[in-house]
Amino acid sequence: xxxxxxxxxxxxxxxxxxxxxxxxxxxxxxxxxxxxxxxxxxxxxxxxxxxxxxxxxxxxxxxxxxxxxxxxxxxxxxxxxxxxxxxxxxxxxxxxxxxxxxxxxxxxxxxxxxxxxxxxxxxxxxxxxxxxxxxxxxxxxxxxxxxxxxxxxxxxxxxxxxxxxxxxxxxxxxxxxxxxxxxxxxxxxxxxxxxxxxxx
Numbered sequence: 001x002x003x004x005x006x007x008x009x010x011x012x013x014x015x016x017x018x019x020x021x022x023x024x025x026x027x028x029x030x031x032x033x034x035x036x037x038x039x040x041x042x043x044x045x046x047x048x049x050x051x052x053x054x055x056x057x058x059x060x061x062x063x064x065x066x067x068x069x070x071x072x073x074x075x076x077x078x079x080x081x082x083x084x085x086x087x088x089x090x091x092x093x094x095x096x097x098x099x100x101x102x103x104x105x106x107x108x109x110x111x112x113x114x115x116x117x118x119x120x121x122x123x124x125x126x127x128x129x130x131x132x133x134x135x136x137x138x139x140x141x142x143x144x145x146x147x148x149x150x151x152x153x154x155x156x157x158x159x160x161x162x163x164x165x166x167x168x169x170x171x172x173x174x175x176x177x178x179x180x181x182x183x184x185x186x187x188x189x190x191x192x193x194x195x196x197x198x199x200x
Contacts, residue, residue: 014189015061017053019046020068024075024083024192027067028090037082042090054181062187075192084190091186095179102175109167116160123153 021027027046028039042050054063065087069075075083127150130143 012061015057015063016066017050017057017063017188018066018068019049021046022070023073024067024069024079027083027087035082036079037085039086040090040093042087042094047094050185051178051181054184055177060180060184062184062189064189064191067190067192069192080190080192087188087190088186091182091188095182095186098175098179098182102171105167105171105175109164109171112160112167113164116157116164118157119153119160120157123150123157126150126153 024036027043028036029041029043032039032041050065057063126146130146130150
């Protein structure tokens, strides 16, 4: 008999992501100072690789990062623990940065929407003025100019409103996807796989 879905999930092995690095230090930004346990930024190439790999793994399982280290590199358990602590903290920091970036985007969206609505109102007023002159048979260069300004203003307003909508809808979708991937990596476990040095 098959157990509940939760039981099957508990029995399923954690997905593994292989990553070849020379040493544990290569996981982190080489310019970040301090001991291994205090590194706060994942090396950009490593981050991009891991995000692409974790995105290809369905579900929300927490992965194991299997580190293929250079031959002869044998980190201690303490080093692996320190690297794991720093790795998780770095991804947590990345999530906080994503949240701050999303908050800035929302502020920009509100400004775009307010500006777009204001410009749209002006565009409609100018356009209606041009239409009123045409209806009153007051066609002139001024009427054509007003119509042009009104139409251009309306187009500009819709561009701003569309940008605000794109940030609100598509920006939120992309943000949630990226944060979800980063949260999985922020709970990952590091496992070091070393290759012994062979005689030449």
